[in-house]
Amino acid sequence: MNYQLEMNAKLPYWYLNQQTSIEESIDPATRDKLINERLDFLKNPDRKDIEFGLDKYDKEELGKRERMAFTIMKIGACLDPRLSAWLIETEGDVFEKDFRLLKWNDKKAILDDLYPREAGAATWSTVEDLVYDMNEGDLYKKLSIKEESTQQIRSSNTLYATATVKDVRGMNKYIALDFRFASQLIRTRKAILYRGWAITTVSRFIVTIKHRYEETIGKSLTEYADRLENKPNPVMKKIAKEVNEILQKKVEFRRSRLQIDAIELEGTLDENMGILPPCIEDLLVRVNEVGYIGHWERLQLGIFLKKIGMDVETQLHFWYDKAVDNVNMTFDDFINKAGYVIRHIYGLEGGKVNYEMPSCTTIQGKMFCTFRHLGIEHINKRVVSILKRITGDKQDENKKNVAKRIIEASIRGLPNMACAYNLDLITGIKRDKIVHPMIYLKLAGEKSGKIKKELDKNKTGELVEEGEK
Numbered sequence: 001m002n003y004q005l006e007m008n009a010k011l012p013y014w015y016l017n018q019q020t021s022i023e024e025s026i027d028p029a030t031r032d033k034l035i036n037e038r039l040d041f042l043k044n045p046d047r048k049d050i051e052f053g054l055d056k057y058d059k060e061e062l063g064k065r066e067r068m069a070f071t072i073m074k075i076g077a078c079l080d081p082r083l084s085a086w087l088i089e090t091e092g093d094v095f096e097k098d099f100r101l102l103k104w105n106d107k108k109a110i111l112d113d114l115y116p117r118e119a120g121a122a123t124w125s126t127v128e129d130l131v132y133d134m135n136e137g138d139l140y141k142k143l144s145i146k147e148e149s150t151q152q153i154r155s156s157n158t159l160y161a162t163a164t165v166k167d168v169r170g171m172n173k174y175i176a177l178d179f180r181f182a183s184q185l186i187r188t189r190k191a192i193l194y195r196g197w198a199i200t201t202v203s204r205f206i207v208t209i210k211h212r213y214e215e216t217i218g219k220s221l222t223e224y225a226d227r228l229e230n231k232p233n234p235v236m237k238k239i240a241k242e243v244n245e246i247l248q249k250k251v252e253f254r255r256s257r258l259q260i261d262a263i264e265l266e267g268t269l270d271e272n273m274g275i276l277p278p279c280i281e282d283l284l285v286r287v288n289e290v291g292y293i294g295h296w297e298r299l300q301l302g303i304f305l306k307k308i309g310m311d312v313e314t315q316l317h318f319w320y321d322k323a324v325d326n327v328n329m330t331f332d333d334f335i336n337k338a339g340y341v342i343r344h345i346y347g348l349e350g351g352k353v354n355y356e357m358p359s360c361t362t363i364q365g366k367m368f369c370t371f372r373h374l375g376i377e378h379i380n381k382r383v384v385s386i387l388k389r390i391t392g393d394k395q396d397e398n399k400k401n402v403a404k405r406i407i408e409a410s411i412r413g414l415p416n417m418a419c420a421y422n423l424d425l426i427t428g429i430k431r432d433k434i435v436h437p438m439i440y441l442k443l444a445g446e447k448s449g450k451i452k453k454e455l456d457k458n459k460t461g462e463l464v465e466e467g468e469k
């Protein structure tokens with residue numbers, strides 16, 4: 001086994017975004033040990049326990065092991081939407097916990113890494129530096145902000161502060177992020193927008209910073225998935241398969257209470273476009289018109305097509321016929337390359353898992369949700385065209401109001417609610433929000449009489465997923 005590791009001296013040893021590459025096949029016993037260590041830590045991510053008695057060099061060694069385990073787990077999870085979502089969320093939570101506890105200088109090193117300079121310009125800054133760079137005078141006064149130099153300590157079982165200490169962790173410090181990275185905070189007025197910067201305290205930015213970190217994991221998972229798809233290498237495929245099997249067995253997912261397993265529709269895909277969940281409809285339009293969608297979006301659409309009864313052969317032909325990157329490729333070549341991922345979806349490759357359709361939360365985190373990821377102009381266009389299709393030249397004030405609400409909910413950053421209004425616009429069915437594309441399809445399909453067969457997993461519970469009510 002030969003690892004190549006580079007460590008940025010300024011970054012904390014546990015920070016996983018540091019280069020780690022496995023050059024040769026890792027022996028299974030070492031690999032499994034690393035995975036088990038990491039899984040144990042993720043169950044109880046308390047560094048105080050594991051750091052006890054370790055010197056600087058021990059910690060560096062520990063950091064290497066953690067990064068190796070993380071890399072191996074990413075290879076095992078990258079083709080599996082549920083495991084990928086679990087890895088991103090779990091590692092994101094651990095990062096947030098550790099980041100909060102860092103001293104200010106260490107926090108700065110991580111911010112430098114997560115928000116690097118672009119075309120020579122900073123994408124994050126302390127307010128002090130901003131004052132200096134912009135020659136702004138007293139920015140604190142101008143923006144009516146005041147930095148607290150102390151912080152109050154509360155014990156977990158009381159609301160009252162038990163001590164006041166110096167803010168060495170910098171949680172009260174005001175910092176500025178390029179506004180593109182903090183649009184939600186600006187929209188909800190939790191950060192001040194000033195000359196292209198979103199400004200607020202580290203404490204208020206913490207979730208935004210965690211999401212940024214999670215994005216880096218998602219990006220890295222996509223890179224591994226692309227490698228497995230486009231440059232399949234037998235050693236990597238073997239690791240992906242074996243590690244996926246281990247993770248499937250060991251990871252405790254939140255139990256889903258979603259009833260629907262699969263729904264078969266009457267008629268062709270084209271005939272059913274109007275009742276498909278908006279995200280799926282948009283992805284199909286993009287595949288037809290552009291011939292290309294990204295890796296996670298392909299998984300989202302691929303699993304959905306499976307869940308509406310498309311068999312693996314038909315789906316392989318579907319992608320072979322539509323995708324532009326298949327030009328000059330025979331069908332057999334295609335099966336050997338991109339076919340791997342499609343066969344994976346059907347549980348015919350890798351960990352042999354029969355993938356579930358991801359929930360809207362998972363989709364909104366890393367796949368494609370119409371109301372989360374399309375720009376408002378596009379949503380507007382989309383809504384106007386549905387309204388025209390449904391009402392023709394008739395003036396229907398009720399439908400017009402519902403159409404307006406889709407746009408309002410999208411602007412307010414409430415995609416599940418916007419999707420429920422979309423369902424209302426098309427079918428007249430009223431719901432507070434949509435939490436799963438299969439629920440959307442079931443409701444729209446029932447209303448239009450297009451459901452041929454529905455496979456229920458069980459007969460209990462409501463059409464909700466845990467944690468998404």
Ligand code: SF4
Nearest residue numbers: 277279360369370419
């Ligand atoms: S809310 Fe769910 S079903 Fe609706 S578009 Fe977004 S991801 Fe798809």
